[in-house]
Amino acid sequence: MTTPGPDALLSMYAGMVRVRTFEERVRELFAAGRIPGFLHTSVGQEAIAAGTAAALRPDDYVLSTHRGHGHLVAKGGSLRGLMAELYGKANGICHGKGGTMHIADASVGYLGANGVLASGCVVAPGIGLSIKQRRSGQVVLTFFGDGAANRGPFHEGVNMAAIWALPVVFFCENNRWASTTASALSAAGGSIAARAAGYAIPGETIDGNDVLAVHAAVSRAAERARRGDGPSLIEARTIRWVGHFEGDAQAYRSKEEVAEGRRTDPIARLGRLLEARGLLDAAGAERIRTAVAAEIDDAVTHAEASPLPDPREALTDLFAYYPWRE
Amino acid sequence: MTTPGPDALLSMYAGMVRVRTFEERVRELFAAGRIPGFLHTSVGQEAIAAGTAAALRPDDYVLSTHRGHGHLVAKGGSLRGLMAELYGKANGICHGKGGTMHIADASVGYLGANGVLASGCVVAPGIGLSIKQRRSGQVVLTFFGDGAANRGPFHEGVNMAAIWALPVVFFCENNRWASTTASALSAAGGSIAARAAGYAIPGETIDGNDVLAVHAAVSRAAERARRGDGPSLIEARTIRWVGHFEGDAQAYRSKEEVAEGRRTDPIARLGRLLEARGLLDAAGAERIRTAVAAEIDDAVTHAEASPLPDPREALTDLFAYYPWRE
Amino acid sequence: MRLDFGDALNLALREEMRRDPRVYCIGEDIVLGVPFGVTKGLSDEFGPERVLNAPISEAAIVGSALGAAMTGLVPVVDMHFADFVTCAMDEVANQIAKSRYMFGGQIDCPLVLRMPYGIGRSGGGHHSNSVEAWFLNVPGLKLCIPSTPADARGLLKTAIRDPDPVLLFEHRGLYRLGGEVPEAETLVPLGVADVKRPGRDVTVIATARMVHESLEAARRLAEEGIEVEVVDPRSLVPLDRATLAGSVRRTNHVVIAEEGPMRGSTGAWLAWVVMEDCFDDLDAPIARVAGPNIPIPFSPPLEAFATPKADDVVGAVRQVLK
Amino acid sequence: MRLDFGDALNLALREEMRRDPRVYCIGEDIVLGVPFGVTKGLSDEFGPERVLNAPISEAAIVGSALGAAMTGLVPVVDMHFADFVTCAMDEVANQIAKSRYMFGGQIDCPLVLRMPYGIGRSGGGHHSNSVEAWFLNVPGLKLCIPSTPADARGLLKTAIRDPDPVLLFEHRGLYRLGGEVPEAETLVPLGVADVKRPGRDVTVIATARMVHESLEAARRLAEEGIEVEVVDPRSLVPLDRATLAGSVRRTNHVVIAEEGPMRGSTGAWLAWVVMEDCFDDLDAPIARVAGPNIPIPFSPPLEAFATPKADDVVGAVRQVLK
Numbered sequence A, B: 001m002t003t004p005g006p007d008a009l010l011s012m013y014a015g016m017v018r019v020r021t022f023e024e025r026v027r028e029l030f031a032a033g034r035i036p037g038f039l040h041t042s043v044g045q046e047a048i049a050a051g052t053a054a055a056l057r058p059d060d061y062v063l064s065t066h067r068g069h070g071h072l073v074a075k076g077g078s079l080r081g082l083m084a085e086l087y088g089k090a091n092g093i094c095h096g097k098g099g100t101m102h103i104a105d106a107s108v109g110y111l112g113a114n115g116v117l118a119s120g121c122v123v124a125p126g127i128g129l130s131i132k133q134r135r136s137g138q139v140v141l142t143f144f145g146d147g148a149a150n151r152g153p154f155h156e157g158v159n160m161a162a163i164w165a166l167p168v169v170f171f172c173e174n175n176r177w178a179s180t181t182a183s184a185l186s187a188a189g190g191s192i193a194a195r196a197a198g199y200a201i202p203g204e205t206i207d208g209n210d211v212l213a214v215h216a217a218v219s220r221a222a223e224r225a226r227r228g229d230g231p232s233l234i235e236a237r238t239i240r241w242v243g244h245f246e247g248d249a250q251a252y253r254s255k256e257e258v259a260e261g262r263r264t265d266p267i268a269r270l271g272r273l274l275e276a277r278g279l280l281d282a283a284g285a286e287r288i289r290t291a292v293a294a295e296i297d298d299a300v301t302h303a304e305a306s307p308l309p310d311p312r313e314a315l316t317d318l319f320a321y322y323p324w325r326e
Numbered sequence C, D: 001m002r003l004d005f006g007d008a009l010n011l012a013l014r015e016e017m018r019r020d021p022r023v024y025c026i027g028e029d030i031v032l033g034v035p036f037g038v039t040k041g042l043s044d045e046f047g048p049e050r051v052l053n054a055p056i057s058e059a060a061i062v063g064s065a066l067g068a069a070m071t072g073l074v075p076v077v078d079m080h081f082a083d084f085v086t087c088a089m090d091e092v093a094n095q096i097a098k099s100r101y102m103f104g105g106q107i108d109c110p111l112v113l114r115m116p117y118g119i120g121r122s123g124g125g126h127h128s129n130s131v132e133a134w135f136l137n138v139p140g141l142k143l144c145i146p147s148t149p150a151d152a153r154g155l156l157k158t159a160i161r162d163p164d165p166v167l168l169f170e171h172r173g174l175y176r177l178g179g180e181v182p183e184a185e186t187l188v189p190l191g192v193a194d195v196k197r198p199g200r201d202v203t204v205i206a207t208a209r210m211v212h213e214s215l216e217a218a219r220r221l222a223e224e225g226i227e228v229e230v231v232d233p234r235s236l237v238p239l240d241r242a243t244l245a246g247s248v249r250r251t252n253h254v255v256i257a258e259e260g261p262m263r264g265s266t267g268a269w270l271a272w273v274v275m276e277d278c279f280d281d282l283d284a285p286i287a288r289v290a291g292p293n294i295p296i297p298f299s300p301p302l303e304a305f306a307t308p309k310a311d312d313v314v315g316a317v318r319q320v321l322k
């Protein structure tokens, strides 16, 4: 496993900035009524999106969640296509049919956000089967939350991937909360990673706000998967800085938790390391922020200028083949 | 926890003989075309039925499986009611509506065989909730097989029972096979009990052909549950002597496995111990067999003599209250 | 008193939990009542033992309700979104619906599944579905679908007191709809339809949100002198066939309006019921208003296309009258 | 050649697996083909990579099929018993049916779910159900329901080659039914109904086992000079409305026969379709034959009561003709 060099570190930094800026912009747009739907953003959890993407190959697959914008941004999805989709525009990557919770971008192996928790855990083994059969050497990484880990598909998917030694990485983003419900009160034993032992697969808990730890853990798991040694389970501890969804009053948690999140800001943390290594200075960081802001401005401008779909487009895309009139 | 005295030992012995004789008789009756349905018997697994029942209180609850006759016989269900149900007779315990895979006998806390694997794992926590709310000091034990352990409800039920410290005993009968599929090839890690650690609850593997080991493990788990310390997971290794269902050609396993089962016959094993302790001799064993045979003869005679239900009885028992004509 | 639909449900829960200590609520995020507020404040009054924030384990939430109901409690499950009943489909269709029957009536199963459902606010394909039609085809379940705050409160109270499993379909677009609710504890019986507006020309049989779209359509058509009778079945199982038939025999014209997709839906079943009871009373073919046969799309204009509205009811009424 | 229904399905699987290396089978106990023998011998020819004995994990079996289908394989899932689709309902209704649509057509989902279903041999409440009606109300799925060995083979082959998800409902009571199957590889297209017996007096629209009960009824009625036309839709989505309507326009009398419970069922949907297309062609109300609204009981006389038979079709035909 190669430890990331200067370029890799800088691109992970830029990747986190891109995710953060994208999500913050989306929140503003939602507040301004430009974006519809039930919106869940990943502000504070950027190290996970950037670290996993950096450890994966471009042709590897990712299955995501209801909180998936960052995963797609980091995987290299088109910001224009993504933003236009969030707006529900005709040229959105899903023609406006998916929206925030159901976006996919097959061109970068991102096979879907998902409105149903833990669904990726059972879809992933099938992608693993096809990778194995095609001998493509790819890997599939499926994200799920600490709350989703309590659903049956987690168990069935991990077990299936384990017995067939499928190239799957099960990645749990533990941000302490499932909406208003504390993970500590809903996941028996308090550790998702500890469940790996029951299937005789590797399970580790990492600091999800340390992009290097995320990169290292996913690199290990991906190499193992490519070797044909089967799946791994990674639990990354992190903190969501914002509401579960936009509009969440957050009566269930203390301000202190968010403050803790800001203290452990994954972007600032890598920034300090890059400075220490002389790879980044204030001006350089500013350049990155400016460049990213420009990309996102472009995506917003594009989305704003794009047309809404014709209502009758609702009837398209259901079947690949359906010549019948009913 | 009290170790079983002479009477308890003898009644466990008689219990195993009763289950074995009942199941063997049912197989004959099925072969003779007297009993309809998809029949799964527990020949060889009697130590589990008898050992668990002996460790539970009469008012404790049991949730069973498609292979549940023995569990009900051991829990003290009416042999007449059970046999008549297997025959599909009007006076069967379920009026002929349930049959082999869906029998219940609420009078002894047996809340159902089940045709859907692992279902009991999610029903049990609710019984645990009601026990807790009623402060009745009862326990609920739910049986499931090694194959069923791979279904999602196992995970959801164990986790829920664990976080709420519910009085549930999860009892896995590992007879090595799920129909034609080897447990070793379908349960990652090879140990169901090992999965308990992931939920921070006790999990132990026992010799399911040693009725004393079963009794001891269930007694420990039940005491823990009654203390309010929550659920336990027990995996009992055993061997099914017969086909998965009546008519199973068993092409998937060697004759040697069945021979091994007979060598480790739980009844003979306890019989030797009872003889060694001078509690049972050949004549005594014969008396037990004769008495049990008489009970079962009575149940069969009763079932044979009982009427089939009137076809229109199919319309009853659906709702407790449904005065409407539609 | 005036209450909105969500608060009327909250009142019903409070009243029934006060009346019967066996009643408890279970679901995800119900202590704070997220997202719809129906269970808000219940845990302050009744405590955490009776208002259980469950882990995200739909099969265990629903399956445990069966276990509790069989052994002396009365669970009221909040499905969060009815879309997720798919995650507990076996527990509903094979366990809850069948246990009493398969066990020859040995056990009762007094439980309620509250099913927040329906389209709106770009919820998208996983948070917008009408799934009640599936359960019509599952014998052993009773199904209610209120359209007003008074009916919501009255049906939920009846459902909680019913010894059998009842699914209550609550359209999430109605939660903030206001309406008059009796001061006195008033139960609405199952199997009794309600004529929401009398009229002599056409019978519109509508459920939940479509009752309001149909009333709007009736108001518009009244201006042209077309008198529409809007009949709300309120419960689908049992179904008040007599009231439906009575109306059809007077109007001789029928429109059936629902939100879910057209194919294999509740409306198709209701159309059959009308055919069976009133074939000779029909002066024209029945017209149906329902959603197109697509998942619910995200983008507002697409979602609007997938959402049956008053206009559609107006069009259907004109069709059956021409 | 003469083959039984199960062997015809086995042949279709062999032919398609030989033709297309992307096709694989997954399910419980399919290597030995327990309990119905449909997949027997496939692993000898195609090896364990393409005939996967899965753990008892319905959600993972069905969910993994979606993952494989999205990334280049063509899974054929054996549900073991269709009753257990409840254990993977989210994967079918929310994931498989909707992914292509929600993703704006970016992915194809070529997979088949083989659904052994139906009543018989005292299988009881958990192994006897007709569940196809649920999926009519789930846009995004194609549904087939063959009644003969030739149709079974032809429809399964077509389903495997179809780029969209197809559910194939195989009545378990038909597996050992023999019939003529073409030597040549013959596909049966979706959306094309088949007139199993021509007749001028009554159209009986029937599916799967009820096709045979209806043919038996037709033979009996022919002795009285009543000529029954038996029409088998073969696929429910897409549905060949033209053939159904064409028959009804000739006979002006309709009976619809299915095995599942009456309420909210496939037959209610088909009745609506006939009403919509042929209201003015009907000389009498449609009559329906279906199961009672109960779970399937175990005891033979009770199970028989729950099983629609030729007698019921005969009765229904007399009713529409009187």
Ligand SMILES: Cc1ncc(C[n+]2csc(CCOP(=O)(O)OP(=O)(O)O)c2C)c(N)n1
Binding pocket: A066, A067, A115, A116, A117, A144, A145, A146, A147, A148, A149, A173, A175, A177, A178, A179, A244, C028, C056, C058, C080, C084, C087
């Ligand atoms: C099967 C299912 N149940 C419930 C929901 C409603 N829901 C959406 S997000 C959420 C909380 C998820 O928590 P977690 O898995 O920890 O992810 P996070 O939101 O923290 O990223 C819930 C309950 C859902 N979308 N799917």
Ligand SMILES: Cc1ncc(C[n+]2csc(CCOP(=O)(O)OP(=O)(O)O)c2C)c(N)n1
Binding pocket: B066, B067, B115, B116, B117, B144, B145, B146, B147, B148, B149, B173, B175, B177, B178, B179, B244, D028, D056, D058, D080, D084, D087
């Ligand atoms: C959910 C579900 N899937 C599949 C089946 C079909 N089936 C019945 S028994 C059985 C094997 C069960 O194996 P195990 O759980 O080990 O119990 P055992 O039969 O060995 O006692 C299978 C696959 C079922 N009844 N329920």
Ligand SMILES: [Mg+2]
Binding pocket: A145, A146, A147, A173, A174, A175, A176, A177, A178, A179
């Ligand atoms: Mg979380």
Ligand SMILES: [Mg+2]
Binding pocket: B145, B146, B147, B173, B174, B175, B176, B177, B178, B179
């Ligand atoms: Mg087993």
